[in-house]
Amino acid sequence: MKQVDGEKLLASLGEGVNQLRGRLTPDASMERVTWFQAGGLAELMFQPHDVDDLITFLKLLPAEVPLTVVGVGSNLLVRDGGIPGVVIRLSAKGFGQVELVGENRIRAGAICPDKHIAAMAMDNGIGGFAFYYGIPGSIGGALRMNAGANGGETSQRVIEVHAVDRQGNKHVLSKEDMGYTYRHTAASKDLIFTHAVFEGYPEDRAKIRAEMDAVRQHRETVQPIKEKTGGSTFKNPPDHSAWKLIDDAGCRGLMNGGAQMSSLHCNFMINIGHATGYDLEYLGEMVRQRVFEHAGIKLEWEIKRLGIFMPGREVKPFQGATTE
Ligand SMILES: Cc1cc2nc3c(=O)[nH]c(=O)nc-3n(C[C@H](O)[C@H](O)[C@H](O)COP(=O)(O)OP(=O)(O)OC[C@H]3O[C@@H](n4cnc5c(N)ncnc54)[C@H](O)[C@@H]3O)c2cc1C
Numbered sequence: 001m002k003q004v005d006g007e008k009l010l011a012s013l014g015e016g017v018n019q020l021r022g023r024l025t026p027d028a029s030m031e032r033v034t035w036f037q038a039g040g041l042a043e044l045m046f047q048p049h050d051v052d053d054l055i056t057f058l059k060l061l062p063a064e065v066p067l068t069v070v071g072v073g074s075n076l077l078v079r080d081g082g083i084p085g086v087v088i089r090l091s092a093k094g095f096g097q098v099e100l101v102g103e104n105r106i107r108a109g110a111i112c113p114d115k116h117i118a119a120m121a122m123d124n125g126i127g128g129f130a131f132y133y134g135i136p137g138s139i140g141g142a143l144r145m146n147a148g149a150n151g152g153e154t155s156q157r158v159i160e161v162h163a164v165d166r167q168g169n170k171h172v173l174s175k176e177d178m179g180y181t182y183r184h185t186a187a188s189k190d191l192i193f194t195h196a197v198f199e200g201y202p203e204d205r206a207k208i209r210a211e212m213d214a215v216r217q218h219r220e221t222v223q224p225i226k227e228k229t230g231g232s233t234f235k236n237p238p239d240h241s242a243w244k245l246i247d248d249a250g251c252r253g254l255m256n257g258g259a260q261m262s263s264l265h266c267n268f269m270i271n272i273g274h275a276t277g278y279d280l281e282y283l284g285e286m287v288r289q290r291v292f293e294h295a296g297i298k299l300e301w302e303i304k305r306l307g308i309f310m311p312g313r314e315v316k317p318f319q320g321a322t323t324e
Contacts, residue, residue, distance in 0.1 A: 002027070003081035003308060004043035009065070016060040021049035022091060030078040030307075033070060033089065035136070037228045039078025039277040040307060042068075042087035050094035051164065051194050058168035061086060067166060068306060069192045071111065071141035075231055077284075079277040081308035088192060090140065095194060100124060104200050105159075110140030110193045114147065117198065118212060127203025128157055130211035134219045136231075143193045145302075146180045150215055155180035157198040163191040183235055183302055224262045228271035233261075233284055234299040242299060243267040246287055249294040256283035269303075281305060281315040289318035 006026025010017070017024060028045035031037050048054035061067065066085030070076060090096075095109035098116045104126050108117050114132035117139065121129035131152030132142070141147065142154045143161055161173040171191065179186025219225055234242040243266050246252065252266040258275030261283065262268040269280055288299045309315065 002041070003310065004041055004084055006041070006044045009044045009085070012062075013060060017057075020046075020053055020057055022053045022057070022094075023047045028087065030073075030076075030083065030087075034073035034076045034078055034230070035228060036073075036077060036230050036271050036275070036280060038271050038275050038280060040080045040082030040310075042083045043085055045087045045089055047089050047091045048094060049091060051170075053094070054088070054090075054164055054192065054194070055168040055170075058164065058166060063166075067190070069140070070306075071138035071144075072113070072136070074135075074137045075141060075145060075303055077230055077277060077280055077303050077305045079281065079305065079307040080310045080313060083307040090138075090192075090194075095140075097195075101197060104202065105197055106200070107195060107197045108139045109195045110138060110143070112139045113137075114139065114142055121200055122205060122208045122212060125203060125205050125208070126200035127208060128152065128200035129198070130208055130215055133212040134215040136225075139196060140193045143178070143196055144185060144187075146183050146185055148183075150211075150218070153180075157200060158196055159199050160197040161187070161193055162195050163187075163193045165192075166190040222265055224264045224268050224270055227262065227268075228275075229262070229268050230280075230303045232267050232302045233269045233287070234267060235302045237297050237299065240295075240297060241267075245291045245295050245297060245299065249287070249290040251287045251290055254283065254287065254290075256280075256286060259283040261287060276313075277307070278310065278313045278315060285315055285318045292318075 010026050025045040028042040030039045069088040090111040095111040098108045098112045098120050101107040114135045118129045118133040131150045135147050146154050163171045236242050246266045251261050253263045254261045257279030258273040259279040260272050262270050291299050
């Protein structure tokens with residue numbers, strides 16, 4: 001049963017949509033967008049051609065229509081009832097560029113893969129970006145999540161972030177404005193990041209290459225990177241590793257329907273076949289409950305959960321879980 005109606009929403013936007021150059025897709029499959037390959041439909045997906053096209057669209061979108069932005073879906077769990085309103089997915093053509101803009105400075109579009117910025121930095125002898133080599137997301141996702149690994153994180157490299165708000169106004173944010181903490185930014189949730197400037201430091205290319213190789217080898221050994229997954233399911237609580245708490249609570253390999261806590265890295269949830277959004281989220285809440293019962297610690301979701309439940313298939317936070 002469909003919970004969203006993209007054709008109706010599209011029709012309600014009127015003739016203004018004819019001036020858009022990007023692509024509008026009613027009832028767009030989010031299975032195709034997310035790494036989990038699970039979940040319902042986006043009521044209406046818009047892939048803007050460039051920043052001006054994005055602004056035109058935002059100015060004609062009524063304020064009451066919900067708006068969600070996604071990157072390449074490597075940290076997303078979409079619920080089976082779908083995502084009401086509009087989902088913005090930036091186009092590679094308009095937002096995928098990466099270029100040098102000064103000594104040790106790189107400018108990257110928000111849908112540029114993290115890997116590309118690592119490669120550009122290596123080619124130009126700029127240190128500080130090797131950690132991006134192992135993160136499969138986009139720069140927009142990295143800016144929102146303060147993505148990091150191997151001792152590096154986005155907050156250390158970013159110097160300027162360009163964004164557009166819900167009304168279509170442009171903003172430029174400094175690193176301080178971004179208010180970064182662990183896997184979090186204090187920047188307003190209604191901002192769509194369009195591109196950012198990053199700064200590294202001079203570094204020997206062979207050294208950077210070796211760091212990148214080490215990042216790749218480490219990932220291939222300890223993470224289920226070839227599976228349908230969303231990366232780390234839960235944030236590390238202060239002074240604890242989420243995977244250790246999950247392991248100690250006996251949840252390594254735990255299954256629910258088509259979802260499983262990976263046996264290789266038990267903070268990674270995987271879709272082992274045809275998991276629904278419900279299977280995945282229910283499993284996550286089972287884990288939170290067991291960890292709370294075992295260690296008295298409330299795990300916090302790192303994966304972003306989007307959209308609405310199918311009627312009768314709601315997942316409630318389990319005992320001890322924080323209200324979100
Ligand atoms: C195998 C695997 C390994 C991973 N390893 C790591 C790791 O080591 N370290 C780490 O930090 N993460 C890791 N992740 C998680 C994920 O790759 C990162 O969180 C990444 O930054 C998400 O980027 P994305 O483009 O996939 O964003 P999405 O998953 O599409 O979205 C994530 C969030 O970012 C927001 N967002 C995306 N684009 C924009 C934009 N342009 N403007 C505003 N908001 C935006 C979305 O609204 C959402 O809230 C891993 C994931 C996988 C599958």
